Structures are given as structure tokens and as C-alpha cells.
Amino acid sequence: MSGIVVIDEVELHLHSNLQREILPKLIKRFPKVQFIITSHSPLFILGIEKSFGSSGYELYQMPEGRRIGAEMFSEFQKAYEYLASTEKYQSDISKRINDSRSKPLVVTEGKTDWIHLKAAYSHLKTVEDHKALFEGMDIEFLEFIDDMGDTQLCSLCKSTAKVKRDNVVIFIADADKPAVTKDLAAIPPTADTTEPVKHFRFHSTEACSKTYSFILPIPQHRELTPLISMEHYYTDDQIKSEVECSDGIKRRLYIGGEFDSTGMGDGVRCGKKSSNKCGGGRIDIIDDDVYKAEKGSTANIALSKIDFAENIAQRTVPFENVDYENFIPIFEIIREILIAEGLITE
Structure with a gap:
């Protein structure tokens, strides 16, 4: 079979999985048919790249008509993989609930x-x-x-x-x-x-x-301060209690209000990753990306939420008297x- 097939905006007609996995394979089954397809979907482009390789198709950006490569969409590949893993995780959780x-x-x-x-x-x-x-x-x-x-x-x-x-x-x-x-x-x-x-x-x-x-x-x-998460059921003193970790560094949770809007606190600084949680009056729990303010300090001194929770549950020092x-x-x-x-x- 030979011929020409034109499809406009293919993503309007197909689920994302069909765009990426099925349609490219279907196209490959008809080597004597020329497919001309317009799409805004990076998932379809990634599927074509996967099925045909970089030399097996031509990709043009419209309306300029400029030829481009699929590497421009590499970040979408990472996003797709993350989405797939998230969907699988949610499916696993749903199964456990139903079981x-x-x-x-x-x-x-x-x-x-x-x-x-x-x-x-x-x-x-x-x-x-x-x-x-x-x-x-x-x-x-x-x-x-x-x-x-x-x-x-x-x-x-x-x-x-x-x-x-x-x-x-x-x-x-x-x-x-x-x-x-x-x-x-x-x-x-x-x-x-x-x-x-x-x-x-x-x-x-x-x-x-x-x-x-x-x-x-x-x-x-x-x-x-009613916009709370589970950690806020403890008092501020309990939240800020230090724990000596296996590497010898004393760590604790931090609260956003301990830093100014630039991420600077009393002898400590908050990195860019957590700086959006900082500022006067903020009660966000910060469990990563906190360092001593001294120049050259690179060791994180924030306790992770999981370590905080496990120490509380095991009633280790200094949480042996938490009354709940x-x-x-x-x-x-x-x-x-x-x-x-x-x-x-x-």
C-alpha cells in the first residue's frame, strides 16, 4: 500500500499513551505511505524518535518551516517518565486500599x-x-x-x-x-x-x-497560624529539638519564621531550594537545605521529616517524653x- 496521509493536530484525537507508543508503531507498519502530521504534543515527537531514530523522520517547526531535532523535547521525556512512575505509584496505593x-x-x-x-x-x-x-x-x-x-x-x-x-x-x-x-x-x-x-x-x-x-x-x-501540617501538632520547642545523627552532625527541623525573606537566620542560612518557605510569620516546616551561615559551610544541618518522625515514634532522646x-x-x-x-x- 502506498499513498499520503495528512493528520492535523493528532493530539486532539488520541490519549497521550497512544500518541507516544501506538501511533509511531502504526506509522512504521506502512513504509510506503508518507505521513504528514501536525502536532503540539512532545509525547508524539518522542514516540517517533523512539520508533524511527533521528534519521528516520523530519521535524519542522511552524510557521517558520525550520527543521529541528527531538532533543529539544528531552525535558518532556523526563516529565513523561515521572508521570508514568507517579501513575503507577497511585495505582499501587489504590490497590492496597482496595485490598x-x-x-x-x-x-x-x-x-x-x-x-x-x-x-x-x-x-x-x-x-x-x-x-x-x-x-x-x-x-x-x-x-x-x-x-x-x-x-x-x-x-x-x-x-x-x-x-x-x-x-x-x-x-x-x-x-x-x-x-x-x-x-x-x-x-x-x-x-x-x-x-x-x-x-x-x-x-x-x-x-x-x-x-x-x-x-x-x-x-x-x-x-x-491555622495553615498547618502534621508536624505542627508538636510544640515549636519539640519541632526544634536537635538530634545527633550517625555522621556526628546535630540536626533539627526548622520553621520558616526563623529566617528572613532572603533566607538568613541566626547563624544559619537557607538554600535556594527552601527559600520560598522563609520569612517573618511563616510556619512552613523546613527539613533540608539549611547550612551554618559561616562562609564555606556546605553540610546540611536540617533534619529530614522522616528522621524526625522515626525518632519521635521510637521515643529517642530528646523525644522520650512526648505526650501526644x-x-x-x-x-x-x-x-x-x-x-x-x-x-x-x-
């Missing part, structure tokens, strides 16, 4: 949030003053080691709500990006309602999904949900 069919499952946003909550749960349920709160509560946490951002959490919650399941799944989002996580927040009561205020959202679908969500409640000591009292409101909301599902009694 959980027994105990109520708590799914958190950050890769260390579940460590803090699990440690708080293990400790608080043994405290005599809180036995009533934890009576009958038997929950588990989705444990993962990679980051799951707020957008991913929202997406997972929505997809989980479409699946019929036997156990409750509770999604908990940080309170630092309310515009992103508004779909996970509790729905405010109407003015004329007589029902008690609910601090959670039930994602009701025909699938009987038993899916719930809520935003981190604001602890009393953060009422003036600020976490109580989180478990009060979880209890509300379990009562609503009839899993425990009031």
Missing part, C-alpha cells in the same frame, strides 16, 4: 503523617484518662514511604468512594492548602439545622463506599465516624 477489607483504614497525606498518627494512637490508647475515647477503636494506617500530595489524596478519596467495600476508609488531609483539599473538608451545617455539627465528610455514592474524610483540626496552640495530647482532636473525629458507621457506641 484492605477488615479494620477501618486511615489514609494520610504526607509520607510521615501515618508514622506520627500511629505513634500517637499506640501511646494515647494506653493512657488512663483517654480510655473512654479509644474504647472499641481498632484502626490501622496505610503505611507508605513515598510522598502523596494533597492532589493525589483528593483523587484517591474520590476513586475509593466509587468502590463498594466492607470496611471504613478515612482520608485525612493537612490544613495548609484549603483551596486544594476543600472537597475533603466537613460540609458546614445549614442555618436551620438542628443536627449536631459533623467534623467529617461522608462521600456518599451508590456503591456504599464507606469513605470519609476530614481536614486536620487546628490544635489550640496553632489557632493564630495535641493529637486528641484527630481521634475524636475518627471516633465520630466509627459511631456514625455503628462500629462503636457513644
Whole structure:
């Protein structure tokens, strides 16, 4: 078969995977057909490069008619690979959620949030003053080691709500990006309602999904700075506690307000990677790219969030006396949900 095929703006008609993987292979099956294709999609160009090699096709930039090479799109290749790995990771997480069919499952946003909550749960349920709160509560946490951002959490919650399941799944989002996580927040009561205020959202679908969500409640000591993440449940003194690491360097978490807007602090400086978190009044947690201010200092002195979480969970010095009292409101909301599902009694 021979001939000429003209396709205008091919990306309008095909999914990204078809653009990159399938269409170039289809074109290659017809060596006697000349394909003239316009596209704004770097993924299609990368697929052509992969299938034909740099000498097997010609690429022109319009309207100038200037011949160019696919190397101009190399950054998109990296972006595509990152997207593919992210989609696979989210698929793996979804499978783990759907495979959980027994105990109520708590799914958190950050890769260390579940460590803090699990440690708080293990400790608080043994405290005599809180036995009533934890009576009958038997929950588990989705444990993962990679980051799951707020957008991913929202997406997972929505997809989980479409699946019929036997156990409750509770999604908990940080309170630092309310515009992103508004779909996970509790729905405010109407003015004329007589029902008690609910601090959670039930994602009701025909699938009987038993899916719930809520935003981190604001602890009393953060009422003036409510855009918080899980680490903010600890006091500033606890957050700033130093830990001696295996390389002999003492490290700790830093808070954005410890630096001015240029990234300079008291004897320390913040690198470019984290400088957007710095400035008076900022409470962003900084866990990397902090150095001593002295000239030539290149050793990072910020403690990673994962090291902070693990030291807290293991109650190592100086965290041996952490009491987790600020976490109580989180478990009060979880209890509300379990009562609503009839899993425990009031």
C-alpha cells in the first residue's frame, strides 16, 4: 500500500499513551505511505524518535518551516517518565486500599503523617484518662514511604468512594492548602439545622463506599497560624529539638519564621531550594537545605521529616517524653465516624 496521509493536530484525537507508543508503531507498519502530521504534543515527537531514530523522520517547526531535532523535547521525556512512575505509584496505593477489607483504614497525606498518627494512637490508647475515647477503636494506617500530595489524596478519596467495600476508609488531609483539599473538608451545617455539627465528610455514592474524610483540626496552640501540617501538632520547642545523627552532625527541623525573606537566620542560612518557605510569620516546616551561615559551610544541618518522625515514634532522646495530647482532636473525629458507621457506641 502506498499513498499520503495528512493528520492535523493528532493530539486532539488520541490519549497521550497512544500518541507516544501506538501511533509511531502504526506509522512504521506502512513504509510506503508518507505521513504528514501536525502536532503540539512532545509525547508524539518522542514516540517517533523512539520508533524511527533521528534519521528516520523530519521535524519542522511552524510557521517558520525550520527543521529541528527531538532533543529539544528531552525535558518532556523526563516529565513523561515521572508521570508514568507517579501513575503507577497511585495505582499501587489504590490497590492496597482496595485490598484492605477488615479494620477501618486511615489514609494520610504526607509520607510521615501515618508514622506520627500511629505513634500517637499506640501511646494515647494506653493512657488512663483517654480510655473512654479509644474504647472499641481498632484502626490501622496505610503505611507508605513515598510522598502523596494533597492532589493525589483528593483523587484517591474520590476513586475509593466509587468502590463498594466492607470496611471504613478515612482520608485525612493537612490544613495548609484549603483551596486544594476543600472537597475533603466537613460540609458546614445549614442555618436551620438542628443536627449536631459533623467534623467529617461522608462521600456518599451508590456503591456504599464507606469513605470519609476530614481536614486536620487546628490544635489550640496553632489557632493564630491555622495553615498547618502534621508536624505542627508538636510544640515549636519539640519541632526544634536537635538530634545527633550517625555522621556526628546535630540536626533539627526548622520553621520558616526563623529566617528572613532572603533566607538568613541566626547563624544559619537557607538554600535556594527552601527559600520560598522563609520569612517573618511563616510556619512552613523546613527539613533540608539549611547550612551554618559561616562562609564555606556546605553540610546540611536540617533534619529530614522522616528522621524526625522515626525518632519521635521510637521515643529517642530528646523525644522520650512526648505526650501526644495535641493529637486528641484527630481521634475524636475518627471516633465520630466509627459511631456514625455503628462500629462503636457513644
